[in-house]
Amino acid sequence: MIRAYSLSETFSEEGFNLYREMRRKGITPDPLSFSFVTKCCVKRSSVLEGLQVHARVLRDGHRSDSRLLTTVMDFYSSFKRFDDACKVFDEMSHRDTVAWNVLISCYIRNGRTGDALVVFDMMESGHSGSQPDDVTCLLVLQACTNLGALEFGERVRRYIQEHGYGHLRNLCNALIAMYSRCGCVGKAYQMFKGMPNRDVVSWTAMISGLAIHGHGSEAIDAFREMLRMGVAPDEQTFTGVLSACSHSGLVDEGWTFFDHMTTEFGIMPNIHHYGCMVDLLGRVGLLDQAYQLILSMSFSPDPTMWRTLLGACRIHGHVALGERVIEHLIELKAQEAGDYVLLLNIYSSVGNWEKVIEVRKWMKEKGIQTTPGCSTMEVKGEVHEFVVDDLSHPRKKEIYEMLDEIGKQLKIAGYVAEVTSELHNSGAEEKANRLSYHSEKLAMAFGILATPPGTTIRVAKNLRTCVDCHNFAKMLSGVYNREIIVRDRNRFHCFREGQCSCNDYW
């Protein structure tokens, strides 16, 4: 009977039915059977049944079986019942590495990513009573990837090397992702190059990393090399390849891959693939094609899909389609503040100030709160945070003086502020007459100020960067001879010698 349960790893339905049969026959499950059936409940999404199993576990007196409780904890975490998961953790009598790992995984799923790093700290310093293992490292690297926490990620890499996990492929794959998403595509590539046996995940991570950095043709080269090496691409690989085409404006290549993924690799396009194509077509101005593609899908577009198209309408000042897209979002009851900001920018980009005022008034009436732009910059392990027109930084006087000085220098080099892009969020409202300082400008000025000449300036921003700040950064990189890497909401902009690796605003 129990042997059958171990099979239930892959046959959750069968495992679950066996448990029922067991209960019917009045056989008392042992901790092992409980563990199996709990996992089956996760796999077949049976919340209620899982709760019943937990109740039974407690009734049968397995409160001190921490291995079993770890599985139960993961069950709660899987269904986003974080308080329940933490309660199980708190009540455990012993907590081994796996229990701590489940806690980290729970934090990451719950958006408490920073706390995942705190747990790693506790484990490494011995305060938890358990040492991090390879899975801990994998999870914490995921957290670093999400946070863009490069220094912490490097620390985890040292731990990996010092503890003999350096050869583990999944850890190398996670490191490739961490480095790319922290803006170090070069280090990601070194990691990738150093791997003796790359699998489809390694290749996909590398291709996606090149993609978000705007290295479209390198990403496509990597894809071709992957095929030559006999590694079969999967859905995710094509997501990476199409995203590379999108970030680099490679329309023909995009269509070719989009067709080939079905005809030659038998992979049906999913919502991510369509999303990349809509973004690709939209960015280069083929808005109607993008719209038609959405309408041609066999499944319903989600709000994000419409938002992608709305973003393209903003770039190209396409008012009519923009209004239609907003209608679709309203229909889905999914409109957000950011969508109205985009609509505002569409109107302002074509100089329709009446509409701008109308939408803004309407937003005010409805009490729609926009997300304030916020940029962060790490200097010597310390994170400095800036918001639009920020006056809170202790070195604000120096920063604003530096911005004025930079402004003068850039003007000499030919920089002209773009007023339309000033309407980035409500914080910058009605400031079109004077230069408003978006958070990334403040962060960049601080970077020039606080780091020695020649140091790369790394800025992370919570929203998309605007055309004006993008121009500003380009000029800044040339005039001050600095490499500037800005991570915005969905990609990296690497500014060097007056150019950007992206072609979002050409």
Added chain:
DNA sequence: ATAGGGTTAG
């Protein structure tokens, strides 16, 4: 024999 896990649109 049992627990935790890599890549992934905008």
